[in-house]
Amino acid sequence: MSKPLKVVLLGAGVVGSQVARIILNEGDTLEQRIGRRLELVGIGVRRMDADRPGIDPALLTTDLESLVARDDLDIVIELIGGLEPARGLVRTALSKGASVISANKALLAEDLGELSRLAQENGADLYYEAAVAGAIPIIRPLRESLVGDDITEVMGIVNGTTNFILDKMVTDDVSFDEALAEAQDLGYAEADPTADVEGHDAAAKAAILAGLAFHTEVKGGEVFTQGITGVTESDIAAAESLDCTVKLLAVAKLTADDRIIVKVHPAMVANKHPLASVRGAYNAIFVNSREAGELMFLGAGAGGNPTASAVMGDVVTVARNRRRGTAGHVGSGYTRRQVAPIGESLAQFYLSFEVEDRPGVLARCAALFGDHGVSLRVVQQAYLEDEEHEEGFPARLGVMTHETRESSLEAVVAELSAADFVGSEVRVMRVEGF
Incomplete structure (x- = not known):
């Protein structure tokens, strides 16, 4: 069990280069934490001529497909981003039983379920702490x-x-x-x-x-x-x-x-x-x-060092699992909950719009909100300088609602936008924590 764990790194940009240097320079410390040494056997890059201080050029290759197709790999670290060729490379690695660590949020947002199942079927790990919020362990x-x-x-x-x-x-x-x-x-x-x-x-x-x-x-x-x-x-x-x-x-x-x-x-x-x-x-x-x-x-939440820290945390965890002959990740897509349409979301809103300065306007606005079951929490009114408003609409109303459905708010905005006592633009922003 003293044989080194063979590691491939895909991508040697800001984060990838830092990950490579940690593996290459901190080998003794990592071996103490893992129980086996990590051996970086290849780094897949898009171009060979970039300056990468501290990284042996002999490790570099542009043939990423051959790199992940090796039969002796233990861990593949994917840091190239995007859907392709990352998707195919990760699938190949998992299919061959190599564990994968990824920071690729775009790929995971589309294929996490499929890739998790592929990892489980082949006794491999799929870890991705660095894909969300950099160094923050979430x-x-x-x-x-x-x-x-x-x-x-x-x-x-x-x-x-x-x-x-x-x-x-x-x-x-x-x-x-x-x-x-x-x-x-x-x-x-x-x-x-x-x-x-x-x-x-x-x-x-x-x-x-x-x-x-x-x-x-x-x-x-x-x-x-x-x-x-x-x-x-x-x-x-x-x-x-x-x-x-x-x-x-x-x-x-x-x-x-x-x-x-x-x-x-x-x-x-x-x-x-x-x-x-x-x-x-x-x-x-x-x-x-x-x-x-x-x-x-x-x-x-970003940057080479913080993101590399998250990647290396996954590397150590996956390597420990590999040393024990286990896989720690269990897929979590078992509830099959539906994603509701945004129109059914509940939120508070703040609306700002210019209105005519005449009696009854505020009452008409309030009635319009009430017709759609939208309750008002705060109402602000201000008079604008001539250069600040659309001609004929010298006052601005700011209205914050109580919690309401998005669909109800959309109906209110549509009617306000069409009302003859409201200026051309109705600005809307959601409110949280009020």
Whole structure:
């Protein structure tokens, strides 16, 4: 049993290079923790000419298919991202009985159920702590520590780029475009930030979290997704007037009829809620369960070192299982709960719109909400400067509702938008923790 465990690494970018260096440089320490040595036998890369200090070029290859097809592999670490070729490579590794560690949220959001079954059929492990929230240990608590409890809600900030942008808009009073440019300059945002700012990255993570929390299979395409590109400085100001802060939230919760709501959207979070205080590029995940109550996980959600830490935690766990001849992961998609349409989701909302300044307007607005069974909690009214409003609509109403169905709120917005006493735009944002 002293024979080294053979490891293949797919991807040698920011995270992959750090993982490779840890395996290569910390061999003695890792062997003490595992009971067997790790031998890195190959690193699959897209191009050979990149600068990778501290990594022997002889380990590198662009033939990733041959690398995972080896018969002597124990562990494959997949850090290339995206659906293809990652999907085929992971399937091949699991089919041959190699355990897989992945940080690939896009792949897991689509194929987690299938890949988990493939791992079980072949006596292998599939671990993916680094796929959600970087160094924050959230996957293992959901699938192991809290598996004997009933989780009712998971809500969190799972994208550091968007949290940084929104935080800059709040603290520095800048526009979305200005905050995004700074995030790109600092390396928090990609040159093409679409996956982050449109919410797709957070949606993939929400699908993974929902699947684990509620023991069912949830795919990324089932997550209602709304990004932050439409968030304006007036939205930030409106949130401040309610003692709230705007955050992009990933939310998964059980409905009263045992279905699941999974959604990603910007929201006004009450400053008394723990998530409101999460600053910069940090992530935080709030879990509510029947027995343990409220739990919160906070930490660095991205970056080479934090993500490599999560990957290496899985490497040690999987290697220990391998040394004992066991596989620790048990698939959790056994409840077959349905994902409910977003129209059936319950939430509080804040609406802002310009109106005519004449008697009876407020009463007509209130009646319109009442016709759809939407109860009002807060009503704000302000008069605007000439250059701040659409001609003929000099007043702005801000209305926060009590909890109501999304479908009812949509009907209200449709009627407000068509009303002759309301200006052209009705802005809507969800509210959490109020």
